[in-house]
Amino acid sequence: xxxxxxxxxxxxxxxxxxxxxxxxxxxxxxxxxxxxxxxxxxxxxxxxxxxxxxxxxxxxxxxxxxxxxxxxxxxxxxxxxxxxxxxxxxxxxxxxxxxxxxxxxxxxxxxxxxxxxxxxxxxxxxxxxxxxxxxxxxxxxxxxxxxxxxxxxxxxxxxxxxxxxxxxxxxxxxxxxxxxxxxxxxxxxxxxxxxxxxxxxxxxxxxxxxxxxxxxxxxxxxxxxxxxxxxxxxxxxxxxxxxxxxxxxxxxxxxxxxxxxxxxxxxxxxxxxxxxxxxxxxxxxxxxxxxxxxxxxxxxxxxxxxxxxxxxxxxxxxxxxxxxxxxxxxxxxxxxxxxxxxxxxxxxxxxxxxxxxxxxxxxxxxxxxxxxxxxxxxxxxxxxxxxxxxxxxxxxxxxxxxxxxxxxxxxxxxxxxxxxxxxxxxxxxxxxxxxxxxxxxxxxxxxxxxxxxx
Ligand code: EPU
Numbered sequence: 001x002x003x004x005x006x007x008x009x010x011x012x013x014x015x016x017x018x019x020x021x022x023x024x025x026x027x028x029x030x031x032x033x034x035x036x037x038x039x040x041x042x043x044x045x046x047x048x049x050x051x052x053x054x055x056x057x058x059x060x061x062x063x064x065x066x067x068x069x070x071x072x073x074x075x076x077x078x079x080x081x082x083x084x085x086x087x088x089x090x091x092x093x094x095x096x097x098x099x100x101x102x103x104x105x106x107x108x109x110x111x112x113x114x115x116x117x118x119x120x121x122x123x124x125x126x127x128x129x130x131x132x133x134x135x136x137x138x139x140x141x142x143x144x145x146x147x148x149x150x151x152x153x154x155x156x157x158x159x160x161x162x163x164x165x166x167x168x169x170x171x172x173x174x175x176x177x178x179x180x181x182x183x184x185x186x187x188x189x190x191x192x193x194x195x196x197x198x199x200x201x202x203x204x205x206x207x208x209x210x211x212x213x214x215x216x217x218x219x220x221x222x223x224x225x226x227x228x229x230x231x232x233x234x235x236x237x238x239x240x241x242x243x244x245x246x247x248x249x250x251x252x253x254x255x256x257x258x259x260x261x262x263x264x265x266x267x268x269x270x271x272x273x274x275x276x277x278x279x280x281x282x283x284x285x286x287x288x289x290x291x292x293x294x295x296x297x298x299x300x301x302x303x304x305x306x307x308x309x310x311x312x313x314x315x316x317x318x319x320x321x322x323x324x325x326x327x328x329x330x331x332x333x334x335x336x337x338x339x340x341x342x343x344x345x346x347x348x349x350x351x352x353x354x355x356x357x358x359x360x361x362x363x364x365x366x367x368x369x370x371x372x373x374x375x376x377x378x379x380x381x382x383x384x385x386x387x388x389x390x391x392x393x394x395x396x397x398x399x400x401x402x403x404x405x406x407x408x409x410x411x412x413x414x415x416x417x418x419x420x421x422x423x424x425x426x427x428x429x430x431x432x433x434x435x436x437x438x439x440x441x442x443x444x445x446x447x448x449x450x451x452x453x454x
Contacts (some may be wrong), residue, residue, distance in 0.1 A: 019412045021423065023433035025382060025403035029268035031429045033259045035275055036062040036420040037086065037249035041214040043110040044188045045249060046070045046090070048215060049079065050117035051195060052222050053093040054244030061088045061249055062420040065413070069108040076101050077114070099126040099160065106130060109185075112140055115163060116189035119152055120196040123170025125163045129156065134353070134389040134414070142179055142186035149175040150190075150197055174199030174238055182207040182318045187234070188215050194236035195224040203234040209319040210279045214250045221245040253279040254325045255419060256302070258394045260284075261329045262426070263304035264292040265336065265402045270429065273301035282322045286312060286330065290337055311339030311376060316347050328354045328395035334374045335363035336402050343372045354392035357385040361399050361407065382407040390418040397422070401431055410438070 037060035047070070049056045061067060063086070071081050071088075078095040081088065095118070105111045109130040118125035129140065140161075144154050147163055150172040154163045165172055174197050179186055187207040192215070194201035206212070208230055216229030222242035228234045256275045263270040264287055277284070277296050284294045284302075291307040311334060316324040324347035334341040335358055345351045352372055355365050360383045364375040382405035387393035393415035400407030409415075412435070415422060423435055 018437050019435050020438050021397070021409040021412055021415070021433060021435055023382075023397065023400040023407050023409075023431065024405065025380070025401050025407065027266070027401075027430055027432055029262060029266050029270060029401075029426075029429040029431055032271045032273070033425055033429065035251045035256045035259070035272055036060075038062075038211060038214070038252040038254075039064055039066060039418050040110070040184075040254075041211040042067055042249045043070050043108075044113055044211065044215050045218045045247065046074060046088070047111070047114045048117060048192050048218055049074070049090045050077070050092050050095060050114060051121055051192060051219070051224075052242040052244060054091070056090045056092075056222070056244050057246040058088045058090065059086065059246070059248040060251075061086050062252065064416070064418060064420055066108055066110070066417045069104055070111055073100050073104045073108070073111045073114065076104065077118070095122070100128065102128040102159070109138060112143070113185055113189050113192070115143065115147070115161060116191075116193035119147060119163050119165065120172055120193045123165045126160055127163075128160045134350070138348075140185070142181065142183045143189040146177045146179070146186060146190040146203075147172075147193060149177050150193060150201065151175070169198075172197035172238075174201040174236075176202045176204070178204040179206065181205070182232070184209050184212060184318075187212050191216060191226065191229070191234055191236060192219065194238060195219050195226070195242065196240075197236075197238035199238055201236045201238070203236070204232065206232055206234045207318060208232065210250060210253060210276065218245070218247045221247050250279070251275050251300075253283075254323065254391070256280060257283040257323070257326045258329050258398070258419070259425075260287055260292075260294065260302070260304050261326075261333050261398055262401060262429075264290065264306050264309060265333045265398050267306045268429075269303065269305055271297060271301060271303045273298070275300055275302055277302060282320060283326055283330075286314060286322060290333065309333065309337035309376075311337055311341040311374075313342045315344040318347070324348055324351060325391050327351065328391040329398055331355075331365075331372065331374060332358065332395040332398040332402075335361075335365065335377065335399065336380060337376045339376055341374045341376070343374060345370045345372075351389070351391075353388040354395050357388065357392070357396055358399055360385055361403055363399070379404055381405055384408045384410070387411045387414050390414045394419065394422075397426070397433075400433075401426075
């Protein structure tokens, strides 16, 4: 059975472009949040299934629009998929040389990462260039150069990357690859490609993100020989083939971090599980500096104990540095923290678009290049705002929880890409928020009592 968008999008009613989220700030939250499987691990592990001709079962796969898109791309390549709740069964025995469809790849950049396993398994692959996205140009030359170092002929024609392994046995060759930048995607593409290559591959200056480690563990569970994932040098010894597996995706550290900020910004005590506290070290340390404590209650459970929020400086960096995927959410918190904070976005060139929306809510922020200077104000005020990308959407939800009055967030398609059941999870904690269709008459001064939340 293949997946359909409305089956997977359990959290999003009403759905898509026609929905807005309205929320009323000022309530404190309380309770426990169940953290979903990690989007960015699930997406790449799904692509990794292309490496193996046998049945693979993935557990803890979040129900997200991006996961649905990846499922559609895999289906187009010939993979059989079946989903029951958060369990995804896949079989890539009969994948063809068919090209991943441009309309889908352009909507989901992560699908480009399929080029690595396709090339390794079939000796050739055609994947459209994904193009830019809301947060930057996002080129893929590090992926391409690495595959070339492993012996692939790569040319770009008509916006499509054609990659081929010359020679009779069509196998990539192990190589020493030094990445100019520790790109998460390039590390993942090359690690997958190397699992079936002849000989040893060294990826130097590799990305160390937990999602890279999860992919390595998944590949190892299929029989791949990989060492050093999570460090700067990953060594992969190619094997002739990989076998089926049953694998559980790690918890989503960015979703967890978003709820940690929800606790801090609403001065609420919350618990979160399952989490891997080590994956959250940078966010935990920054939250402590700002004024909230994070207590490890159990090996997979965190408690947020809020305090008085003060300014702090943030620079986004590759892991284990402060994650770019948490920058917008922490900016929301710093808009209402006492003092002046400097936030430098160094990973993506266009990831400050939420600033204009936070300003609409009364935030005091100045931007110079990729640096935002945030001066804390005592209170934000609710306003109609536009979600510009995934993490920006989360930041606006957080700001809305701390604002006076009603905030209406438009363009929920970004939020649905990466947060499973966010509205329901927030409502369960006591947040006053609801999704309504855009054509519902929304009075500028509507109160929760006038809404469906009564
Ligand atoms: N870059 C290049 N050339 C390349 C590859 C990357 O210049 O060949 C640049 C990018 O343009 C960017 C920087 O390097 O400026 C970092 O890109 P990276 O390749 O590390 O990121 P990615 O693999 O495209 C993943 C996540 C992102 C997350 C980043 C950084 C997935 C599907 N996406 O992207 O997640 O921000 O790593 O941690 O894994 C999100 O979830 O909201 C999200 C954007």
